[in-house]
Each structure stands twice: as structure tokens, then as C-alpha cells.
Amino acid sequence: MNIDLYKMSGEELKQLRADIDKALETIELRRKAEALKAAEDAAKAYGFSLNDLKEAGPKGSKNPPKYANPADPRQTWTGRGRKPQWVNEALKAGKTLEDLSI
Numbered sequence: 403m404n405i406d407l408y409k410m411s412g413e414e415l416k417q418l419r420a421d422i423d424k425a426l427e428t429i430e431l432r433r434k435a436e437a438l439k440a441a442e443d444a445a446k447a448y449g450f451s452l453n454d455l456k457e458a459g460p461k462g463s464k465n466p467p468k469y470a471n472p473a474d475p476r477q478t479w480t481g482r483g484r485k486p487q488w489v490n491e492a493l494k495a496g497k498t499l500e501d502l503s504i
Contacts, residue, residue: 405418438452465480465481465482466480467479467480467504468480468481468503468504469481469489469499469502469503469504470502470504471486471488471489471492471502472492472497472501472502473488474488478504479502481499489502
């Protein structure tokens with residue numbers, strides 16, 4: 403593709419920019435669709451669907467969360483392993499682990 407940008411009008415350049423922005427937005431969607439198709443094909447080769455594999459996966463954490471981020475209760479921590487960034491930030495701000503407990 404060989405486009406001489408200097409020969410294009412302002413309107414043509416604006417339209418080209420709009421077309422490029424639209425194409426860039428769809429790249430990730432196309433890549434996700436391709437990845438999903440590849441995963442479905444791989445599962446099918448073994449006689450499964452993706453739902454079959456999803457149901458066979460881990461059922462969740464064995465340890466329930468003990469702490470929650472007050473700013474975003476969806477962020478939780480079991481108290482095991484490395485502390486999440488939000489825990490470290492809360493501790494630096496003067497909170498205690500007891501303040502964060504569920």
C-alpha cells in the first residue's frame with residue numbers, strides 16, 4: 403500500500419485517520435475471536451467443548467478471603483502468599499490488617 407499523504411486533501415486525511423482508528427479498535431476483537439476459534443478447535447480435537455474443559459477446571463480457592471480492599475471490596479486476599487499492592491498501600495497509609503479484615 404503506497405499512499406502519498408501530501409497529495410491528499412484535509413478531508414481525505416481526516417477520513418483516513420477515522421478509518422485507521424476504526425481498524426485499530428477492531429484488531430483486539432479479531433485477535434480474541436481468532437484465539438477463541440483456535441481454543442475451540444484444540445478442545446474439539448480431543449472430543450471436548452470449551453464448556454466441558456471449563457467445568458473440569460479448578461473449583462476455586464481452597465482458602466476463603468480474609469481481607470478486602472475498603473476502596474474496592476471485589477479485591478480480596480486470603481492472607482497467604484505475597485501481599486497484594488492494595489494491602490501494602492493500606493498498611494503504608496496507617497491501616498492495620500485488622501482494619502482490612504472481612
